[in-house]
Amino acid sequence: MTQIELTRFRIKKGKEEKAQEWMDFLNEHHVDTVKTMAAEKMYVETVFSEKSEDGYTYFYWYSIQGENGQAVEESESYIDKKHIEYWDECIDSDYHPVDMKVQESLIAPSVDQVINKG
Numbered sequence: 070m071t072q073i074e075l076t077r078f079r080i081k082k083g084k085e086e087k088a089q090e091w092m093d094f095l096n097e098h099h100v101d102t103v104k105t106m107a108a109e110k111m112y113v114e115t116v117f118s119e120k121s122e123d124g125y126t127y128f129y130w131y132s133i134q135g136e137n138g139q140a141v142e143e144s145e146s147y148i149d150k151k152h153i154e155y156w157d158e159c160i161d162s163d164y165h166p167v168d169m170k171v172q173e174s175l176i177a178p179s180v181d182q183v184i185n186k187g
Contacts, residue, residue, distance in 0.1 A: 071184050072134045073174050079164035080126040088126065091155035092116060098148055105146045110138030112184050128160075133176070135184050 080088045095102050106114065113133040120126050141149050176184070 070136055071176070071181070072136070073132070073171050074134070075129060075131045075169040075171075077167040077169070078128045078130065079161040080128060080159050081161045082125070084159045085126045087155070088118075088128070088159040091152075091159060092118075094151060094155070095148070101146070101148050105141075105144060105148050108139040108144065109141065110135035112180075125161075133184065 106112070111132060111134045113131070115131045117129040117131070118126060119129065141152065144150070
């Protein structure tokens with residue numbers, strides 16, 4: 070079954086520049102980052118950022134993932150190891166992540182077939 074998620078995470082105060090460095094790292098290593106997706110059965114992963122009126126920066130993580138993918142924590146990739154370092158440093162663990170509720174999802178049949186076959 071395809072998992073579609075959109076979750077809001079809060080960036081720790083004072084870690085906004087480090088969080089941007091994190092996104093820059095992933096973008097600068099795009100080819101290697103995309104290579105990590107196969108083991109995770111991750112088909113789409115997009116991060117949005119928001120500077121909120123409450124003074125915090127939030128990251129919104131959107132993903133489409135197949136079943137039984139490898140957890141990022143199990144990866145030996147330097148990308149995933151660095152990703153976890155940034156996560157631990159930047160994501161505010163005092164803030165409960167907010168999972169948005171899917172109201173509707175349209176995936177082209179040809180794409181859905183790849184996801185559910187993969």
